[in-house]
Amino acid sequence: xxxxxxxxxxxxxxxxxxxxxxxxxxxxxxxxxxxxxxxxxxxxxxxxxxxxxxxxxxxxxxxxxxxxxxxxxxxxxxxxxxxxxxxxxxxxxxxxxxxxxxxxxxxxxxxxxxxxxxxxxxxxxxxxxxxxxxxxxxxxxxxxxxxxxxxxxxxxxxxxxxxxxxxxxxxxxxxxxxxxxxxxxxxxxxxxxxxxxxxxxxxxxxxxxxxxxxxxxxxxxxxxxxxxxxxxxxxxxxxxxxxxxxxxxxxxxxxxxxxxxxxxxxxxxxxxxxxxxxxxxxxxxxxxxxxxxxxxxxxxxxxxxxxxxxxxxxxxxxxxxxxxxxxxxxxxxxxxxxxxxxxxxxxxxxxxxxxxxxxxxxxxxxxxxxxxxxxxxxxxxxxxxxxxxxxxxxxxxxxxxxxxxxxxxxxxxxxxxxxxxxxxxxxxxxxxxxxxxxxxxxxxxxxxxxxxxxxxxxxxxxxxxxxxxxxxxxxxxxxxxxxxxxxxxxxxxxxxxxxxxxxxxxxxxxxxxxxxxxxxxxxxxxxxxxxxxxxxxxxxxxxxxxxxxxxxxxxxxxxxxxxxxxxxxxxxxxxxxxxxxxxxxxxxxxxxxxxxxxxxxxxxxxxxxxxxxxxxxxxxxxxxxxxxxxxxxxxxxxxxxxxxxxxxxxxxxxxxxxxxxxxxxxxxxxx
Amino acid sequence: xxxxxxxxxxxxxxxxxxxxxxxxxxxxxxxxxxxxxxxxxxxxxxxxxxxxxxxxxxxxxxxxxxxxxxxxxxxxxxxxxxxxxxxxxxxxxxxxxxxxxxxxxxxxxxxxxxxxxxxxxxxxxxxxxxxxxxxxxxxxxxxxxxxxxxxxxxxxxxxxxxxxxxxxxxxxxxxxxxxxxxxxxxxxxxxxxxxxxxxxxxxxxxxxxxxxxxxxxxxxxxxxxxxxxxxxxxxxxxxxxxxxxxxxxxxxxxxxxxxxxxxxxxxxxxxxxxxxxxxxxxxxxxxxxxxxxxxxxxxxxxxxxxxxxxxxxxx
Numbered sequence: 001x002x003x004x005x006x007x008x009x010x011x012x013x014x015x016x017x018x019x020x021x022x023x024x025x026x027x028x029x030x031x032x033x034x035x036x037x038x039x040x041x042x043x044x045x046x047x048x049x050x051x052x053x054x055x056x057x058x059x060x061x062x063x064x065x066x067x068x069x070x071x072x073x074x075x076x077x078x079x080x081x082x083x084x085x086x087x088x089x090x091x092x093x094x095x096x097x098x099x100x101x102x103x104x105x106x107x108x109x110x111x112x113x114x115x116x117x118x119x120x121x122x123x124x125x126x127x128x129x130x131x132x133x134x135x136x137x138x139x140x141x142x143x144x145x146x147x148x149x150x151x152x153x154x155x156x157x158x159x160x161x162x163x164x165x166x167x168x169x170x171x172x173x174x175x176x177x178x179x180x181x182x183x184x185x186x187x188x189x190x191x192x193x194x195x196x197x198x199x200x201x202x203x204x205x206x207x208x209x210x211x212x213x214x215x216x217x218x219x220x221x222x223x224x225x226x227x228x229x230x231x232x233x234x235x236x237x238x239x240x241x242x243x244x245x246x247x248x249x250x251x252x253x254x255x256x257x258x259x260x261x262x263x264x265x266x267x268x269x270x271x272x273x274x275x276x277x278x279x280x281x282x283x284x285x286x287x288x289x290x291x292x293x294x295x296x297x298x299x300x301x302x303x304x305x306x307x308x309x310x311x312x313x314x315x316x317x318x319x320x321x322x323x324x325x326x327x328x329x330x331x332x333x334x335x336x337x338x339x340x341x342x343x344x345x346x347x348x349x350x351x352x353x354x355x356x357x358x359x360x361x362x363x364x365x366x367x368x369x370x371x372x373x374x375x376x377x378x379x380x381x382x383x384x385x386x387x388x389x390x391x392x393x394x395x396x397x398x399x400x401x402x403x404x405x406x407x408x409x410x411x412x413x414x415x416x417x418x419x420x421x422x423x424x425x426x427x428x429x430x431x432x433x434x435x436x437x438x439x440x441x442x443x444x445x446x447x448x449x450x451x452x453x454x455x456x457x458x459x460x461x462x463x464x465x466x467x468x469x470x471x472x473x474x475x476x477x478x479x480x481x482x483x484x485x486x487x488x489x490x491x492x493x494x495x496x497x498x499x500x501x502x503x504x505x506x507x508x509x510x511x512x513x514x515x516x517x518x519x520x521x522x523x524x525x526x527x528x529x530x531x532x533x534x535x536x537x538x539x540x541x542x543x544x545x546x547x548x549x550x551x552x553x554x555x556x557x558x559x560x561x562x563x564x565x566x567x568x569x570x571x572x573x574x575x576x577x578x579x580x581x582x583x584x585x586x587x588x589x590x591x592x593x594x595x596x597x598x599x600x601x602x603x604x605x606x607x608x609x610x611x612x613x614x615x616x617x618x619x620x621x622x623x624x625x626x627x628x629x630x631x632x633x634x635x636x637x638x639x640x641x642x643x644x645x646x647x648x649x650x651x652x653x654x655x656x657x658x659x660x661x662x663x664x665x666x667x668x669x670x671x
Numbered sequence: 672x673x674x675x676x677x678x679x680x681x682x683x684x685x686x687x688x689x690x691x692x693x694x695x696x697x698x699x700x701x702x703x704x705x706x707x708x709x710x711x712x713x714x715x716x717x718x719x720x721x722x723x724x725x726x727x728x729x730x731x732x733x734x735x736x737x738x739x740x741x742x743x744x745x746x747x748x749x750x751x752x753x754x755x756x757x758x759x760x761x762x763x764x765x766x767x768x769x770x771x772x773x774x775x776x777x778x779x780x781x782x783x784x785x786x787x788x789x790x791x792x793x794x795x796x797x798x799x800x801x802x803x804x805x806x807x808x809x810x811x812x813x814x815x816x817x818x819x820x821x822x823x824x825x826x827x828x829x830x831x832x833x834x835x836x837x838x839x840x841x842x843x844x845x846x847x848x849x850x851x852x853x854x855x856x857x858x859x860x861x862x863x864x865x866x867x868x869x870x871x872x873x874x875x876x877x878x879x880x881x882x883x884x885x886x887x888x889x890x891x892x893x894x895x896x897x898x899x900x901x902x903x904x905x906x907x908x909x910x911x912x913x914x915x916x917x918x919x920x921x922x923x924x925x926x927x928x929x930x931x932x933x934x935x936x937x938x939x940x941x942x943x944x945x946x947x948x949x950x951x952x953x954x955x956x957x958x959x960x961x962x963x964x965x966x967x968x969x970x971x972x973x974x975x976x977x978x979x980x981x982x983x984x985x986x
Contacts, residue, residue, distance in 0.1 A: 374793065376735045387737075394783060397769070397776040406772050409816075413823055416985065424985075428978035431820065432971070435813035442779055443809045446786050450801065455793030456733070520767060529829040535768035536777070539754060543747030551743070551892035555724040564731035565888055566794040567875075583790075583798035591806045595964050 003053035004061050004076040004129070007084065010046040011125050014039060014118040021114035031110045032099050037471075039118060040095035046125065047088025053081040054499050060131065066138070073193050075131035078499040079264065082340065083128045083256045085496070089482065090249040090347050091121050097355045097475025098241040100468070101362065107154040113239075120146035120245065127253050133182035133192035140178065140257075144171040144221075147250060150242040151234050163237035167230045174220030174227070178257070181213035185265055197265045207266050211273055214261040215280065221254035222310045225284040226624050232291075235303035236367065240358025243299060247306045248351040252343050255313055262321065263504040271420065274321030281314030282430060285437045290596045292444040294589040294620055296369050298357045301448055302350065305393065308441060309346045313339045315434065316408050320505065322423065323411075329507035331414050333498075334523050337509055338407035340497045345392065345400040345486060352389035352479035353448075356382055359472055360452060363465040369448075369585035374457035378465040381473050383453040388480040390449045392487065394442035398533035398540075399487035403521070405438050410529050440592070447588045456579040488533045491518040586618060593620070601626060679760035679922065679930055686934070687753035691906035692716035692899065694941055701949035716902065720895050728891025731792050741788030742889065742896040748781035749903035758910040759933040760922040761832040770829040771819040774911075775812060778863070781900070782808050789885040800884025803960060807862050807869065807881065810967035815859045817974030821852035822915050824981050831914070839918040847984070851977030853916050857951075858970035860908045862963070864901070867952040869963055879957065913940045 017035050024030045053059070058077040066072060076084075098117070102110050123143035130136035148171070151164040186192055187200040202210065220227040235243045262268065288307030295301035316339030323332035357367070359382045366372055376383035392399035397406075412431035418424055457463055468476065486493060491513055498508035509523045516522045522530035551557070564578070571577060593600065601621040607614030646657070696716045703710040712718075730739060754765050755774060769777060786801040786808075823829045825846065826837040862869040865882035874880055886897050914921065920936030922929035958966060 374733075376737065376791070377733070391780075391783065394779070395776070396780045396783060397773050402773075402776055406776075409772050410829065413820065413829065416824060416982070421982075424982050425979060428817075428820070428975060428982060432813060432817055432975045432978070435816045436809075436971075439779070439809040439812040442783060442812075443805045446783055446790075446801070446805055450787060450790035450798070454735070454737070454787060454790040455798065522767075526767065527828060527830060527833050529770050529772075530767045531770055531773050532768045535765065536751070536773065539751035539765060539768055540744070540747045540777075540780075543750030543754075544743045545747075546750060547743040547746035547896050551724065551896055555892060557725060557892045558727035559891075560727055560729050561732050562729050564733065564792045564794055565729075566792075567796055567887060578793045578795070581795040582793040583795075583802055588798070588802050591802065591964070594961075 002059050003049050003056060003081075004059040004074060006049045007046060007053075007076065007125065007129065008061070008063075008074075010042045010049070011122045013042045014122045014125075017042075018115035018118035018122075021111040021118075023111075025109045025111035028103055028110045031114045032102050033471075035114055036095045036099040036102075039121070040092045040099070043088050043091030043095055043121070045088075047085050047092060050081045050084035050088055051496065054078050054085070054496050063135075066134075070134060072135035072138075073131035074126075074129045074135070075194070076129060078503045079256070079259060080128040082496065082500045083252060083343075084125060086252055086344055086347050087121070087124050087128070087249050089344070090245060090351055093351055093475045093478035093482070094241045094244050094248075094355065095475075096478060097244075097358070097472050100471030100475075101241055101358055102239070107156055108149075108152075113150070113153055116146050116149045117242070117245075120150060124249060124253050128256055131194045133186070133194075133197070136257075137175065137179060137182070141175060143250065143253065144168070144175065147242070147246055151238040151246075153239050153242070154237070157237075160237040163230075163233035167234040170220050170227055170230045174217045177213045177217030177220070181210050181217055181261065184210040184213065185261075194260075194265060198267075202266075204270065207269055208273070211262060211266060211269055214258060215277065218254040218258040218261070219280065219314075222251050222258070222314070223284070223307045224280050224310065224314060225287055225307075226628055228284060228288070228307045229622060229624060229629060231307055232295075232300045232303040232622075235306070235354075236297060236299035240299075240354055240361060243303075244351040244354035244358070247303065247354055248347040251306060251310055252347060255310070255317075255339075255343060258314075258317065259504065262317075263324075268321060268324040268505075271322050271325035271423070274318045274323075274325060275423075275426075276318070277314050277321060278318030278430060281311045281316075281318055282433050283311070284308070285311030285315060286433060287311075287599065289437050289440040289444060290592065290599050291620075291622070293440060293447060293592040294600070296585040296589075297367055298360070298369055298372070298448065298452060299354070299367060301369070301444065302353050302357065305441065305444060306346075306350060308437060309342065309350070312404070312408065312434070312437065313342045313346070315430070316342065316404070316411075319408070319411055322418070324505050326418060326420070328417060329505055330509075330512075330524070331411060331417065332505040333501040333507045333509055334407060334414070335411040336501045336505060337494065337497050337523070338404045338411060340500055341407060341490070341493065342404035344493070345404055345483070348400055348479050348482040348486060349389045349392035352476060352483065353386060353393060355472070355476055355479070356386035356389065359468040359476070360465075363467070364459075364462055366459070369451045371459050372452045372457075372462065373455045373579065373582070374453070374462060375465060376453040378457075378463060379453075379467045382468045382476065385473070385476040385480045386453065387449065388483055390445045392483040394445040395438045396442070397487070397531075398537045400483045401487070403487060403490045403531075403533075405434075406531055407523060408434060410523060413529075414524075443592065447585065451583070451585050451588060455582045458579050488537060489518070490521050490533065494521070494523075599623070673762070675930075676760070676762045676764050680754065680763050680765055682930070683759050683763065684750065684754050686759065687903060687906055687910075688750065690941075691753070691902035692720060694906050694909065694945055695902045697942065697945045698905075698949050698952075701946050702952055705949055705953040716898075720899055723890075723895035723898065724892050726891045728889075728893050730893075731888055733792060734888075735791055738788050738791040738888075739893065741784045742893040742900070744784045745781045745900045746896045746903075748777050748784075749900040749907065752777050752907040753903055753910070755831060756907055756910045757832050757835045757914050757921055758937055759930050761836045762923065763832060766830065766832040771823060771831055771834065772816065772829055774831065775816050775819070778815075778904075779808065779812055781904075785885055785897075789888075792888055794888065796884045796887050800881060800887070803881045804885055807963060807967065810964060810971060811859045811862045814855055814967060814971040814974050815863070817971065817978060818852040818856040818859065819915075821848050821974060821977040821981060824978065825849070831911075835914045835918045835921060836923060838915060839921065839923075846981075848977040848981035849916065851973045851980060853912075855970040855974035855977065856912055856916070858966065858973075860912060861951065862967055862970075864905045864908055866948065868955045868958045869966065871957050879960070881960075909941055909944050910937075913937070913944065
């Protein structure tokens, strides 16, 4: 059997697990402890097979299910294999965590949840395999529907239903755009196989239209501005493993689709395509990160951070398109490598962070940052593992999050080679914005970690919070280990990414990188830029040990435990009061709120000095919501009302409509 | 990797560790002199470090291991920062470990640990300090990156050693983009090293302090390492500035013997730089915290303008 068959076996295995769960709908023990670990194993197998397939040539298969005479064409090439690895890695860790997470009595019964979960995984894998428009859209919609049902797991809560509805709506707007995109791509040939779409050479106008539709359709799924509004609603509503999968893996299938259509089916395009993607990506990154710093709910904060990361990925893609349009293959490969690296890095650390919030949610029942705090003392496992995710998410070396940012900034520095002076002037500004986004991401992450895990517990009950169960720890550790390993040894992974960039832009970085051994990352030439994570970590560790040597061996100062000092305000340092005087989530985000005020729609209620029960309230809204979505909804509503005027509910009126139409048609035909 | 390179690396680290408190003492002395105060001895920072290291360290009951880890991590980060900046020689074995972007990441790593440690106890001052430090950081970090990019664009490299080498070999022209970058770098250095006008290293006034608020709960050896790391940071920043904007006198790969002259040249440059820093601190007043973002945004914009000017003159 070749790789693609094995991958189909894994997909079938997942579906079987889902069906098996139907026979034990309410047996949490069986579903969680037996089926989910098996699913994790299958995920691991998928990752391993796909990793091997990256280095092989394209493989095709046909599945004769569905409509007669319309088989599903499947194809496994480097690009789809790469994203299958991401799906495998994400699925493995998340399933491990889920084995300890799902419990009964929370809305949807665990058996049904297990079915939806595995259908979701299988659909995501099939999306990357699909080789014709029909199979792609069927799988794409299966993925959307499965995730919709997963989001509504807690369907008794009205807010959850609303969030899921919004998600479904935007998912379908996106799906329509993708459908139209394939329609444009087939150029009246009537054949929707990707091989045919690839062979069609559209004129500049029609390719631009196809590109625009692809950006709209996949952008809606990925959460690019202005179609990002569903993310911060749907992610908090879903159970944490589902949020992790959606954010870490599902958003990446949209990136896959964008890559497939733009780079593969349309063979790149004019330089302004790149500029469009760059602009959208940057706007998403900036908006996402600024909003994430002012959130007061932990999963919303992470959802906005996902918008930011997707924005950075799109920025990399845009840059790659620009370079490709000017025939600068190596530089295009550099920017594309940054984006693809970011795909996996984000999958690792964002899964870790979302699963961490899940553990916190189960231990405390709180998702509001204002009621958490000090969990590092009662939940050390979760706290320390999440710290890895926080550092990686802040884009700090030597963890995985830093490398894509480093590569992206490197590719900006090479834009002086561009022949277009306008772009040459624009790019420094974009680089500055990326640097700002990276720095703000650090702010958001420090806020997240500091408020949830550090400080004094803001509620009494947090002292009794129980640490995560062993399965949950295993899932968290899987991602933490991945984030560390990917950060420390990027060069082997460049080899894998190299195959994808070779396929998409015709050149790769592996050769240049390999010239310097596998510990030093130097994408173009060592004298231009180099970074060695292992040496970096070694240096910091050596310095730390030196500090320990001086502090603990050379001088042997004693250590004494005492109450916190707090500038001598002993009463303020006492736990009860400290819990109230330390920064709240609002407080920590306040400077950003003040500096970036035009981004938000802020409504404030400040207490007056005479209030007997002072109440402080601040509400922050997305300007897009009132500026674009509500007017749009009102417009649709009005149009629906206008159409409803035609509906009289009486047969005679409808007969008159038919008669009038007939007369009108006859008039047209006569003349 | 030659013996000379390893020797240079070793010498650089030792020089940084030993010399950083001296630079601090020098600046303090000059500041006192300029302000008509009687100056502390030049070696005062060493006395302080020794005193703190000998004393017992008091750690709050509720402190987590993160709190005790942070001083060591910060010290480690700053040592590495000093090791990769070419102060004496451009032929450094560790230089390939981190380029200019990774150096900014390294400084951010130290800041993040410090901020997290300050939030650990949940005292009002600690969290306030962490918030303010991150506020300064999120604007200073991109500004620093952009100033480094200005020189990167001129030298076509982000490797610090290569940047310094090509800056030194450039024919002497007054590059306007470098002028912008230089001003921006000065502002960033003031902010990042918690000097006036952004922060006052001599104050413990609760409402104005930034860096001192982060260290409030530390004592004994932990505080000593924090202070030492802060001195190393000042040293590293001064050396980055000197290496990029006044790169002459640093030994290169083909002339390891030049290291003998490199030490006095560096000392002279640092001495002048220290006096200038003391002068800036004397003639300016501390800003309100609300003004700091504007101040740093100016630096950020100047650096970006520097980049644009470079593009404009090139294109």
